[in-house]
Amino acid sequence: MSNSDLAAIPLFIFMASMLEKAGLIEEMFDVVYKWMGGLNGGLAAATIIASTILAAMVGVIGAAVVTMGIIALPAMLKRNYDHKIALGSIMAGGTLGILIPPSILAILYAVIAQQSVGQLYLGSLVPGLMLSGMYIAYVLFRTMLNPKLGPALPVQERVSFAQKLKLFRNLIAPIFLVFLVLGLLFGGIATPVEAAGIGSFGAIIVAIIHKRFSLQALRDASVTTARASAMVLWIIFGASIFVGFFILEGGQDFITETILGTGLSPYGILLLMMVILVFLGMFLDWVGILLLTVPIFIPIIQSLNFDGLFGLPGVDSSVVVLWFGVIYLVNMQMSFLTPPFGYALFYLRGVCPPEISMATIFRSAMIFLAIQVLAVFLCIVFPAIITWLPQAVYG
Secondary structure (H helix, E strand, O other): OOOHHHHHHHHHHHHHHHHHHOOHHHHHHHHHHHHHOOOOOHHHHHHHHHHHHHHHHOOOHHHHHHHHHHHHHHHHHHOOOOHHHHHHHHHHHHHHHHOOOOOHHHHHHHHHHOOOHHHHHHHHHHHHHHHHHHHHHHHHHHHHHOHHHOOOOOHHHOOOHHHHHHHHHHHHHHHHHHHHHHHHHHOOOOOHHHHHHHHHHHHHHHHHHOOOOOHHHHHHHHHHHHHHHHHHHHHHHHHHHHHHHHHHOOHHHHHHHHHHOOOOOHHHHHHHHHHHHHHHHOOOOHHHHHHHHHHHHHHHHHOOOOOOOOOOOOOOHHHHHHHHHHHHHHHHHHHHHOOOOOHHHHHHHOOOOOOOOHHHHHHHHHHHHHHHHHHHHHHHHOOHHHHHHHHHHHO
């Protein structure tokens, strides 16, 4: 609990809360929505794009799913979007905050696995954007085949290119803040805590620039930060005690010997770990899963050689923990969409109209879960998707 990197968590949560309470996230969706609305499925694609930008501002899943549910869902339902595409795009887009920097979960993984937060952020950037692109491609392809699933905006509601450029000005300050924070982190100029502190102060400045700052917004953001931080840090505290006791009593050695004793290949063991994580994701929260599994899985992963599948290049032992970390983050996205207790499902239920049933929300998540499984597969088969950028920057 004395690890200084943990201080970045409340600071990044405050940055997200300040941008949300000041109404900047709603403004951002309005811009993207007007740019994309002329396409079939454009509102769903705009929701995913806005969620991707939001993920780079927030790093907190609940805030992203609820905010987009409040802003984007009524706009899509009003235009008779298919419920599965409308709900699925909000949930899948909202979970990108697990993967795209500044992810809170990535900070916790880096602390537990004793990895560089900057390298982990760089490693998760390409998979995060790839997954966002896969969601958008699916939505646009489905609505191209059947335009009734996601009708384009009527001509009278569309805006000219000149108006689109004028609207884009509203995104400059928030996007500059995101690039500033991530640039400081990736460039090794600032530590995660310093970058988060600059981001928190920058969020206040951006709110002032957009004339959205008020003492009430500051107070609400601070209260939200205190609540979220207390929850996360207490879970870390309790789970750390449990895991420490479990390891001292020989639990780690028992599980390590059991998994290695299965006789599976390294990739078979990795698949077993992925299945365990998906199963735990059905019932536990993401912080608890991290603290229960990562201290046990990391030594096993380090002892294995991943020489590549289908004759493709494998994973160098120097980056195997980083590679596993990003695969783990993609897997944790799945836990938010996995019935019966996926968090994103219930976050969205809280802001849905009463006529949308829980069964509809569950079914909406299925195809996006399949896309996430495909992304995990691609990251395992082509490890360079994860390792190329950190190695290019850090060597």
